[in-house]
Structure formats: structure tokens, C-alpha cells
Amino acid sequence: MNTAWQLWLQLFRRVPVLVVLGNVLRLAALYFAVQWLRGEPRLAPLTAWLFGMASWVWHIGQGFNLRSICIPESFLLPQFRRRLLEYGAIDIAIWVLLPLLFVFILKLPYTLLIASILPLVPAFGLLMGSNPRASVFIWPVFIVLGWAPRFFVELTDDALHSPLTPLLILALTALLLRFSLAPLLRIEDREADTSPLESTGLNRGSTRHAPGEPQRLGRLGKRLNALYDWTSQRAMNRALAGYSRRPDLAHRMLLVRRLLLPHDNPEAIALRIILVAVIVSFYFLAMLHRQRVEPAVIGAYTIMLSLSRFPQLNIGMALMRPNMADLYLTLAPETRAEYQKTISDALLILVPISMLTALTYTALGAVLVHAADPWHMLFVALIVSAAASLAALSLHLIGPESRTGRSIANLVILFGVMAVYWGGYWLVGATGYLIGGGVLAVVTLGFALTVWFAAQREYQQRAPRFDAPIG
Amino acid sequence: MTVIDPATTPPGTMPASESSARPVLQVRGLEKSFKQRQVLKALDWHVPTGRVVGLLGRNGAGKTTLLRCLLGLSPINGGSIELFGEPMIEPGGERMHRIGFVPQTFDLFPWMKVRAYLDFTAAFYTRWNQILVDRLLADWELDAKQKIGELSQGQRQKLAIVRAIAPDPDLLVLDEPVASLDPQARRAFMGELLTLMRAPGKTVIFSTHITADLERADADIALLRDGRIQFTRPLAELRERLKRVIFQRADGWSQPPAVAGVMKSHVQGDQAILLVEDPVIDSLHALAARENANLRIEVPTLEDLFVELA
Numbered sequence: 001m002n003t004a005w006q007l008w009l010q011l012f013r014r015v016p017v018l019v020v021l022g023n024v025l026r027l028a029a030l031y032f033a034v035q036w037l038r039g040e041p042r043l044a045p046l047t048a049w050l051f052g053m054a055s056w057v058w059h060i061g062q063g064f065n066l067r068s069i070c071i072p073e074s075f076l077l078p079q080f081r082r083r084l085l086e087y088g089a090i091d092i093a094i095w096v097l098l099p100l101l102f103v104f105i106l107k108l109p110y111t112l113l114i115a116s117i118l119p120l121v122p123a124f125g126l127l128m129g130s131n132p133r134a135s136v137f138i139w140p141v142f143i144v145l146g147w148a149p150r151f152f153v154e155l156t157d158d159a160l161h162s163p164l165t166p167l168l169i170l171a172l173t174a175l176l177l178r179f180s181l182a183p184l185l186r187i188e189d190r191e192a193d194t195s196p197l198e199s200t201g202l203n204r205g206s207t208r209h210a211p212g213e214p215q216r217l218g219r220l221g222k223r224l225n226a227l228y229d230w231t232s233q234r235a236m237n238r239a240l241a242g243y244s245r246r247p248d249l250a251h252r253m254l255l256v257r258r259l260l261l262p263h264d265n266p267e268a269i270a271l272r273i274i275l276v277a278v279i280v281s282f283y284f285l286a287m288l289h290r291q292r293v294e295p296a297v298i299g300a301y302t303i304m305l306s307l308s309r310f311p312q313l314n315i316g317m318a319l320m321r322p323n324m325a326d327l328y329l330t331l332a333p334e335t336r337a338e339y340q341k342t343i344s345d346a347l348l349i350l351v352p353i354s355m356l357t358a359l360t361y362t363a364l365g366a367v368l369v370h371a372a373d374p375w376h377m378l379f380v381a382l383i384v385s386a387a388a389s390l391a392a393l394s395l396h397l398i399g400p401e402s403r404t405g406r407s408i409a410n411l412v413i414l415f416g417v418m419a420v421y422w423g424g425y426w427l428v429g430a431t432g433y434l435i436g437g438g439v440l441a442v443v444t445l446g447f448a449l450t451v452w453f454a455a456q457r458e459y460q461q462r463a464p465r466f467d468a469p470i471g
Numbered sequence: 472m473t474v475i476d477p478a479t480t481p482p483g484t485m486p487a488s489e490s491s492a493r494p495v496l497q498v499r500g501l502e503k504s505f506k507q508r509q510v511l512k513a514l515d516w517h518v519p520t521g522r523v524v525g526l527l528g529r530n531g532a533g534k535t536t537l538l539r540c541l542l543g544l545s546p547i548n549g550g551s552i553e554l555f556g557e558p559m560i561e562p563g564g565e566r567m568h569r570i571g572f573v574p575q576t577f578d579l580f581p582w583m584k585v586r587a588y589l590d591f592t593a594a595f596y597t598r599w600n601q602i603l604v605d606r607l608l609a610d611w612e613l614d615a616k617q618k619i620g621e622l623s624q625g626q627r628q629k630l631a632i633v634r635a636i637a638p639d640p641d642l643l644v645l646d647e648p649v650a651s652l653d654p655q656a657r658r659a660f661m662g663e664l665l666t667l668m669r670a671p672g673k674t675v676i677f678s679t680h681i682t683a684d685l686e687r688a689d690a691d692i693a694l695l696r697d698g699r700i701q702f703t704r705p706l707a708e709l710r711e712r713l714k715r716v717i718f719q720r721a722d723g724w725s726q727p728p729a730v731a732g733v734m735k736s737h738v739q740g741d742q743a744i745l746l747v748e749d750p751v752i753d754s755l756h757a758l759a760a761r762e763n764a765n766l767r768i769e770v771p772t773l774e775d776l777f778v779e780l781a
Binding site for chain 1: 505539542543544545546561562563565567568570572574579580582583587590591592594595596597
């Protein structure tokens with residue numbers, strides 16, 4: 001029991017917010033269950049939904065917890081797998097068997113179906129917490145929903161009355177558990193760490209790996225990483241050749257950029273855009289088939305997607321600090337401010353890259369939704385993405401280092417960009433390109449440039465830091 | 472420079488008197504590759520119970536890989552490993568209670584506090600020497616309330632050592648355990664290690680570049696080179712049997728003279744320096760007289776041996 005207690009404590013230490021949220025939902029479910037039993041049968045679906053959400057959230061946390069615990073060295077702990085199994089058994093008793101007991105006592109209908117769904121929900125949560133790329137397993141459901149909603153409703157209706165449905169759900173649960181647990185229990189050689197500043201665009205939705213946690217990449221992921229590394233090497237070689245031909249400031253800056261941002265070379269950017277475009281097109285065609293989508297929503301979403309790079313910059317810069325001492329010595333600046341300016345200037349390249357990405361995705365979105373006025377979307381995207389990228393870069397250059405601070409900054413940028421894009425789209429639509437665009441550009445770019453110059457000045461005044469980040 | 476492999480003792484084996492003890496570790500034909508690069512090539516090795524074995528090898532020789540393979544922390548491509556008489560296909564079973572491991576770098580669980588990490592680990596073991604843990608935390612000035620992420624590399628190394636020896640393991644595997652330690656901490660660690668080893672049936676395998684520590688522990692020396700264990704021998708025996716033979720003459724040497732039992736030789740200025748196993752002193756004097764050279768025979772330090780052989 002002591003090991004189960006210790007494993008449980010890890011959950012509290014790693015994901016306290018999810019633990020609190022899960023328990024609040026569970027308490028809410030308990031409260032409504034009591035009301036339901038007191039004669040409010042209409043609260044039954046709400047109770048079930050709340051309990052399902054509680055179980056889902058809790059097990060996302062469990063998956064995340066297991067991800068950070070199941071590293072090769074942990075398998076040297078005696079009976080580690082068996083202890084995990086015991087821990088899992090306790091969890092099943094609390095989240096599956098106990099509610100099932102109530103279902104039996106209360107003689108609820110669809111007992112077998114409920115009995116099969118009760119473990120399915122935690123299995124989903126576990127998969128999403130332990131495997132960041134789990135969304136590919138959830139897509140097929142939405143594909144069916146998107147392409148044939150009537151068929152899906154009929155299928156659900158029939159499934160409710162079929163004796164095979166519980167078995168099918170149990171089989172699905174077993175499959176999900178296998179997908180989530182098997183990679184965690186496998187001992188593999190650790191892949192070489194990638195640059196903390198890099199971002200391939202495919203892993204932005206996933207939580208960062210805990211220190212010591214192996215990168216659990218599939219075959220395709222490994223190949224794509226190798227492809228990115230190949231483009232980085234080519235770009236670095238070109239930059240080196242350019243610098244040896246003409247060792248001027250521009251070529252020196254290019255070298256610094258190739259070092260700091262290895263995956264922001266032309267080939268890698270093109271590759272990233274193509275990959276994301278393929279995924280977005282598939283997602284759109286499969287999930288949102290024949291649905292009408294507001295162009296403003298598409299535009300706001302694409303800009304958000306292009307800005308998702310900047311939070312990584314903040315974390316990466318902190319992780320890179322010990323290695324930056326080497327760069328400092330190599331650059332041998334006259335002053336510390338000169339070094340800081342070199343870094344901030346090098347990172348400025350992310351603004352046009354982010355703009356290019358936003359415009360490409362917006363154009364793609366406009367084509368996919370058959371937008372009535374694609375130039376309108378692109379025009380607003382151009383102005384807003386420039387301003388948003390500059391503001392995001394500024395904020396993350398001097399912004400907070402704590403996890404909470406970063407999260408707040410990200411949320412501010414996210415909602416700010418959405419509001420600005422929607423507002424800008426309306427303004428240009430209402431007052432025309434010249435007046436609306438002019439006002440939008442003056443307001444947003446004026447704000448962004450002011451923030452950028454202030455952030456750059458602040459960054460240059462700061463002493464460079466080379467100490468390793470804590471924890 | 473010429474290199475001749477030692478042929479007198481089969482690679483990876485102890486002398487007959489030692490190898491009769493029941494081995495704690497038995498490796499046969501171990502193969503390990505990373506992508507196209509083969510690191511361990513048909514490696515054979517056995518380690519008897521109750522020995523301190525120092526694993527020596529140059530940077531990149533594969534010491535860390537070998538130690539991780541032994542414990543099942545890195546999948547192998549071929550061969551077999553037996554630990555405590557059972558195949559080590561993956562880490563598991565009761566024997567894990569008997570194994571302690573100190574990794575080369577300890578960068579795990581930075582969000583945990585020292586005490587919480589030790590409590591978490593202790594929960595898994597049937598044997599856990601809490602008195603030893605508390606004493607070492609105090610002696611080595613580790614703050615139990617501090618987060619692991621806030622510890623220096625040396626402090627993390629100390630924590631990893633505390634964690635490894637607290638379950639009183641029968642086999643302790645240490646991957647360059649003293650690399651980040653200051654001299655005081657290194658001495659303290661070696662003191663603890665030697666105390667631990669006084670108990671019967673305890674075995675220690677540790678890789679290190681600090682040969683003085685191996686000399687202090689009077690360890691058996693295992694040399695890893697070219698993906699294989701070239702030999703495993705007690706340090707005293709190495710000292711007794713291997714000699715550094717130096718021929719010196721004013722005319723210099725175009726190549727080192729041929730001597731029976733030579734393991735490695737090179738010319739340096741007016742000296743021909745040879746590492747010779749079981750040298751016959753009379754014939755060396757006769758050779759020196761023939762070549763009109765001065766002869767000097769030295770007992771090599773372990774560092775000399777490492778430089779010559781690794």
C-alpha cells in the first residue's frame with residue numbers, strides 16, 4: 001500500500017490542477033446523484049456527465065503522471081510493474097467498481113452498457129495523458145460524425161439495444177489501454193535530445209517531456225525528425241559557406257539564427273507548412289464536412305496556430321541558458337548589451353516566418369471553406385499576424401518564466417489575437433480596405449512596435465543569464 | 472606504435488582461482504548497436520561474487536552502454552546476460568531488491584524534494600537503511616527539503632549514491648559515480664563503498680577515470696576496448712606481472728626492440744618504452760647489452776597502464 005500511496009502522491013505533485021478539477025467534478029456528480037435519488041430523475045444525465053468528466057480529467061492526470069514515472073531507471077525499482085498493477089487495481093476499484101456497485105444497487109437500466117462505458121472513459125483519459133498524439137485515435141469517431149451524422153445517430157440507437165455493444169466497448173477499452181500503457185512499459189534507448197528552441201509544428205499540442213523521460217516517437221515521427229535535422233544541417237552548411245565567402249554582419253547573424261533556430265530554415269519551413277496543411281485539410285474535410293464556417297473563425301485560428309511557436313521560445317530560451325555561454329564567448333561582444341541585441345535581432349526572424357505561416361494557412365482555409373472574399377481574410381491576417389507575432393515575441397523575450405506566468409501570458413495573447421482579428425475583420429468589412437485597414441494597421445502595428453521597442457530595450461538592459469533553470 | 476593484445480588470459484575472465492566463485496554476472500556474446508554504430512561486439516565477461524571491479528575504457532568505449540545493458544536499461548541486439556544466475560531480459564523480479572545503480576548523470580524527477588524522492592524509492596524496497604540515509608544526508612550536507620532540480624550536479628550525484636546504497640544491495644553498479652564530486656565527497660564516498668564491501672557477498676562494478684580510487688579499493692580491473700572486455704584482472708596481479716621496460720640509448724630507436732610478452736610499445740625520443748607481461752629480467756639485461764642501451768624496469772601505475780592499454 002505504501003507504494004500505491006507514493007504513486008498517488010506523485011499525481012498530486014505533478015498535476016495538482018487536474019486533481020482538484022477531477023475531485024470538484026466528482027463532488028458535483030455526488031451532489032447531483034443525491035438530488036437525483038431524492039426524486040429528481042432529470043438530473044441523472046447531468047450526474048453521469050459530471051462523473052464521466054471527473055473520471056476523464058483524473059485519468060488524463062494519471063496518464064501524465066505515469067509518463068514522467070515510467071522511465072527506464074524506474075524499472076530497477078523492485079516489482080515496479082507489479083506495483084503499478086496494484087495501483088491500477090485501486091484506481092479501477094474507485095472509478096469503475098464502486099460506481100458499478102451503485103448501478104447494481106439502484107437497478108439502473110443498461111447495466112451492461114454502463115459497466116462497459118465506466119472503464120472506457122478512464123482508458124480515454126489515460127491515453128490522452130500518456131500519449132500526446134492520442135488525438136489520432138479519437139478522430140475516427142468525429143469523421144463518422146462529420147460525414148454521416150444521421151447514420152451515427154441510428155448506429156448509437158441500435159447499439160443501445162445490441163447485446164454485442166458492451167463487448168465491443170470493452171474491446172475498444174482494451175485497445176486504448178494497450179496504446180497508452182505499452183509504450184510506457186517498454187524500455188528503449190533514449191533518442192538524442194533536440195534543440196529546446198526548435199519546433200517542428202507537429203508537437204505543439206503535446207506537453208513537454210519531463211527530464212529523463214524518453215521521447216516516445218513512432219517510426220513516422222523519427223523519420224520526420226531526421227528530415228528536419230537534415231534540412232538544418234544543409235542550412236547550417238550554406239550559412240557557413242556564406243560566412244567564409246563574406247564574413248560580414250548579415251552572414252554572422254544568419255549563422256547565429258541557424259544555431260538558435262535550427263528548424264527555421266527555408267526547407268524546414270516549407271516542410272512544416274506542407275505537413276500542417278495536409279493535416280488541416282484532412283481534419284477539415286473529414287470533421288467539418290459541408291459545415292459552414294465563419295471566415296473570421298478560420299483567420300483567427302490560423303493566426304493562433306502560427307503564434308503557437310512563441311511559448312516554445314520562452315521555455316527553450318530558459319533551457320538553452322547554460323549553452324548560451326558558449327555562444328557568448330564565441331561572439332565575443334564588446335558589451336553585454338551588444339550580445340543581448342544580437343540575440344533579440346536573431347529572433348526577430350520569427351516574425352516574418354510566423355506571418356508567412358499565418359498567410360499560408362489562411363489562404364488554405366479560404367480555399368477549403370470557399371470563402372466569398374478571400375482577399376479580405378488575407379488582408380486582415382497580414383496586419384494582425386504581423387502585429388501579433390511582434391507582440392508575442394516581445395512578451396516571451398522578457399516575459400515571465402514561471403509556468404503560471406507563461407500560461408497567463410499565452411492566454412492573454414490567444415484571446416487578444418482572436419478579438420483583434422474578429423474586430424479587424426468587421427472593421428475592414430464595414431469601412432473598406434483603405435480606412436478600415438489603415439485604422440487597423442495604425443492601432444495594431446503601432447501597439448506592437450511600441451511593445452517591441454520597449455521589450456528590446458528592456459532585454460538589452462538585462463544581463464545575459466547562463467545559469468540552468470531550476471526544476 | 473604497436474599494440475599486441477594480451478593473450479595469456481582469455482578476455483573477460485578472471486584467473487582460475489577467482490573465477491571458481493559463483494558469478495554474480497555472466498555475459499556471453501553481447502552485441503549492442505546504435506543505428507549503424509556497433510558499440511559492443513560479441514562481449515564476454517563474468518564477474519564473481521564479492522569483488523570490486525573497476526571498468527576502465529576510453530571516452531566512447533561503451534562503458535555506460537555496457538552497464539545499462541547489464542541492468543536491462545538498454546535493449547541488446549544479441550548475446551545473453553545473466554544476473555544472479557537468471558537471464559536479464561528485462562529488469563524485474565526479486566533480484567531487483569539486491570541491485571543498486573548510480574547513473575552517470577542524475578537528471579530525473581527535478582520537481583521532487585530530496586526527502587520525497589527517497590520516500591518514494593524506499594516504498595519499493597524490502598530492505599532500506601533509513602539510519603544510513605539520514606546519516607549520509609547529514610554528513611554530505613544534502614538538504615532533504617530541497618528540490619532535486621535545485622541541487623548542483625555534485626549534490627545530485629551524492630543523492631543518487633545515497634539512493635543506491637540505502638537498500639543494502641548485493642550488487643552495486645556505478646557509472647562514473649565520483650565524476651562530479653569534490654575530493655572530500657569522493658573520499659567519503661569511497662569510505663562508504665569500502666565499508667559496504669566488507670560485508671560478505673557484496674559485489675561492486677564501477678566505471679571511472681579516476682584510477683586512484685580503483686587503487687584505493689584494490690579493485691579488479693576490467694578493460695573495455697574495441698567493444699570487448701580485453702581482460703579482467705586483480706590490480707595486484709597487474710602490478711606484479713606487468714612492467715614498464717625502458718631502453719635508452721643516444722642513437723635512438725627506429726623501432727622498439729622485440730621482447731617476449733610485450734603488450735604495447737612505442738618510441739619516444741631516445742627511449743623505447745615497452746609494457747611487458749612477466750618479463751624475464753636476465754634476457755632484458757642481455758638485450759640491453761646487445762643493443763648498447765641502458766635498461767630501466769618500472770612498476771607502472773594504474774594510470775600508466777590505462778594510458779598504455781586503453
